[in-house]
Amino acid sequence: MTKVQPLREFIQDVRAGNVDEEEFLHSVMEACSKLDEEYEPFITLRNVEEVLEEGRGLLKTKGKMPLVPFSVKDNICTAGVRTTAGSKILHDYIPFFDATCVKALKDEGAVLIGKTATDEFGFGTFCTNCAFCTPKNPHDKSRVCGGSSGGAACITALASFPHVAIAESTGGSIACPASFCGVFGFTPTYGVVSRYGLVDYANSLDKIGLMAKYIDDIMLAFEFISRRDERDSTCVGLDKEDHDITLERITLGIPKEFVEAVTDEKVLKTFQSFVKKLEGNGVNIVQVSIPSVKYALAAYYIVATAEASTNLAKFCGMRYGYEKNPEGKHYNEYFSEVRSEGFGEEAKRRILLGTFARMAGYRDAYYLRALKVRTLVIREFEKALKNADFLLAPTMPVLPPRFEDVKEMSPAEVYAMDVLTVPANFAGLPHISLPCGSVAGLPVGVQLMGRHFSDWKMLSLAKIMEEAELTHSF
Amino acid sequence: MQLDEETVRRVAFLARLKLDEEEVEKYRRELESILESFHVLNEAKVDGLEPAFQPIPVKNVFRRDDVGESVPQDLALSNTKNREGGFFKGPKVMD
Numbered sequence: 286m287t288k289v290q291p292l293r294e295f296i297q298d299v300r301a302g303n304v305d306e307e308e309f310l311h312s313v314m315e316a317c318s319k320l321d322e323e324y325e326p327f328i329t330l331r332n333v334e335e336v337l338e339e340g341r342g343l344l345k346t347k348g349k350m351p352l353v354p355f356s357v358k359d360n361i362c363t364a365g366v367r368t369t370a371g372s373k374i375l376h377d378y379i380p381f382f383d384a385t386c387v388k389a390l391k392d393e394g395a396v397l398i399g400k401t402a403t404d405e406f407g408f409g410t411f412c413t414n415c416a417f418c419t420p421k422n423p424h425d426k427s428r429v430c431g432g433s434s435g436g437a438a439c440i441t442a443l444a445s446f447p448h449v450a451i452a453e454s455t456g457g458s459i460a461c462p463a464s465f466c467g468v469f470g471f472t473p474t475y476g477v478v479s480r481y482g483l484v485d486y487a488n489s490l491d492k493i494g495l496m497a498k499y500i501d502d503i504m505l506a507f508e509f510i511s512r513r514d515e516r517d518s519t520c521v522g523l524d525k526e527d528h529d530i531t532l533e534r535i536t537l538g539i540p541k542e543f544v545e546a547v548t549d550e551k552v553l554k555t556f557q558s559f560v561k562k563l564e565g566n567g568v569n570i571v572q573v574s575i576p577s578v579k580y581a582l583a584a585y586y587i588v589a590t591a592e593a594s595t596n597l598a599k600f601c602g603m604r605y606g607y608e609k610n611p612e613g614k615h616y617n618e619y620f621s622e623v624r625s626e627g628f629g630e631e632a633k634r635r636i637l638l639g640t641f642a643r644m645a646g647y648r649d650a651y652y653l654r655a656l657k658v659r660t661l662v663i664r665e666f667e668k669a670l671k672n673a674d675f676l677l678a679p680t681m682p683v684l685p686p687r688f689e690d691v692k693e694m695s696p697a698e699v700y701a702m703d704v705l706t707v708p709a710n711f712a713g714l715p716h717i718s719l720p721c722g723s724v725a726g727l728p729v730g731v732q733l734m735g736r737h738f739s740d741w742k743m744l745s746l747a748k749i750m751e752e753a754e755l756t757h758s759f
Numbered sequence: 760m761q762l763d764e765e766t767v768r769r770v771a772f773l774a775r776l777k778l779d780e781e782e783v784e785k786y787r788r789e790l791e792s793i794l795e796s797f798h799v800l801n802e803a804k805v806d807g808l809e810p811a812f813q814p815i816p817v818k819n820v821f822r823r824d825d826v827g828e829s830v831p832q833d834l835a836l837s838n839t840k841n842r843e844g845g846f847f848k849g850p851k852v853m854d
Contacts, residue, residue: 377838378838379837379838381830381834381837474815475813475814475815476813476814476815476817489812489813489814490814513820514820515820515821515822517820518817518819518820519813519817519820520820521815521817521818577803579799580799580800580802580803583796583797583798583799583800584800584803586793586797587797587800594774598774598775601775602841603839603841603847603849604838604839604847605838605839606838608839608840608841610841611841611848611849611850612848612850613851614850614851615850615851615854616849616850616851616852617775618850619849619850620775620850621775621776621777622777624774624775624776624777625776625777625778628776633776633778633782633786634786634789634790636774636776637767637770637771637774637776637786637790638790638793640770640773640774641766641770641790644770644773651797651800653810654800654803654805655800656810656811656812657803657805657808657809657810657811658800658803658805659810659811659814660805660808660809660810660811661803661804661805661808663811663814695789695792696789696792696793697789697792697793697795697796700793700796701796711814712814713813713814713815714814737814737815
């Protein structure tokens with residue numbers, strides 16, 4: 286694909302007066318609109334006039350990201366721009382405030398171009414559960430982009446202009462599509478980026494993160510969105526750190542349970558040859574073990590759906606979103622009617638599952654047990670990371686599947702696709718998916734996983750790998 | 760585990776979802792197979808472990824107790840047709 290200018294180079298150009306703001310934004314929006322027709326990465330692409338209006342004067346901004354186009358996953362609120370979370374139940378919702386992360390980039394002079402496709406409320410692994418559009422894989426249109434941040438990965442891979450995407454992950458929604466579309470996808474430590482303005486899926490799991498074509502683009506934007514926020518009681522923020530990394534001094538642990546879970550031989554081979562390349566560059570590779578990985582998937586789905594079923598209780602046809610005339614109706618009848626018509630199939634499935642897991646008589650066996658398993662998973666990760674700086678594993682067990690194959694999968698089979706992305710997400714650990722190679726033109730991704738709050742060191746390592754051309758560029 | 764239709768109907772009522780007979784059977788079948796795949800959890804040795812409600816230790820985030828700006832009423836009401844006299848309009852809560 287086209288070689289795109291890294292953000293810092295573009296910003297230098299802007300500062301030097303080499304960019305005509307109107308012409309630039311015009312060409313960006315035109316490119317987006319063409320791509321949207323063919324690949325459908327956007328639920329809402331912004332109106333050109335609005336974007337131009339916002340861009341006016343940004344050449345003189347003191348902000349550190351002047352005129353940088355950014356997209357936002359559509360489950361994150363944007364003032365004056367429709368925010369649907371991919372659901373019919375929010376089809377016409379227009380927030381009157383920006384999420385903290387959106388405001389942070391706008392304050393630096395970045396320009397919002399549109400809202401990217403997501404599975405309804407983030408419920409999906411392929412971005413095929415969106416009520417408005419279905420993004421197509423940039424490397425093969427008959428295949429999925431991965432989910433749930435499928436639109437973000439799609440436009441990041443396709444953009445012929447400087448761009449950074451704000452995405453979000455609950456159980457793998459950044460790493461999976463980043464891997465399937467061949468871009469960098471970074472999920473910070475839980476609690477580092479404010480969730481204020483996020484349409485919650487599962488509060489103890491949701492993490493806002495970033496996707497880009499270059500690691501440095503992610504580092505640039507991460508600095509501004511990783512600040513403490515009094516509006517999110519779980520947000521602790523993270524100060525920027527500089528790390529001097531040499532590959533020869535890095536030890537990476539490969540958890541054998543992850544490797545064993547890879548079902549596609551070609552993915553495994555691509556991963557193994559990437560590991561060889563790392564070793565050839567002096568990286569020390571050790572085998573580690575996280576036995577509780579086999580419980581993580583089930584425990585994750587119980588916690589995630591339990592939290593989702595309470596979060597989604599607020600959508601009831603009052604105050605905002607899909608609504609009907611409530612007059613003369615009893616509230617049980619009205620709420621049930623609106624919710625049954627407004628939620629899609631997967632949303633209903635997860636609400637039912639989560640409600641069940643929290644019900645008297647089942648709560649201890651499912652929900653509480655799952656939370657104890659989380660303690661176990663976190664401990665085992667900590668133990669494995671005593672012998673390694675970071676862990677390394679394939680991001681997805683398969684290549685991006687075809688739309689027709691996805692249709693044949695049962696819900697339990699779809700959930701099982703998250704087996705490699707769920708553990709780090711469940712434990713709240715920072716992780717980043719890097720493109721490491723390709724099989725017949727289709728991207729394969731690997732993920733680095735680190736200790737809580739090792740985000741900057743992990744990004745620095747990823748950057749070194751990118752600079753040494755160990756990662757694959759499409 | 761076996762999941763019967765009655766349980767699915769009960770869960771659907773608690774979640775305020777209206778399901779027709781076909782959906783009840785469909786979700787019963789699917790949930791049963793999902794719960795089946797969750798059985799592996801019973802093998803996990805978690806005795807004596809505390810449940811992790813959050814993945815990291817979370818401390819309270821405090822702010823000063825100052826009067827700030829509130830959402831103007833017209834904005835708060837801007838996302839619904841069901842409003843009257845500056846209020847949200849909802850369904851009946853008492854018979």
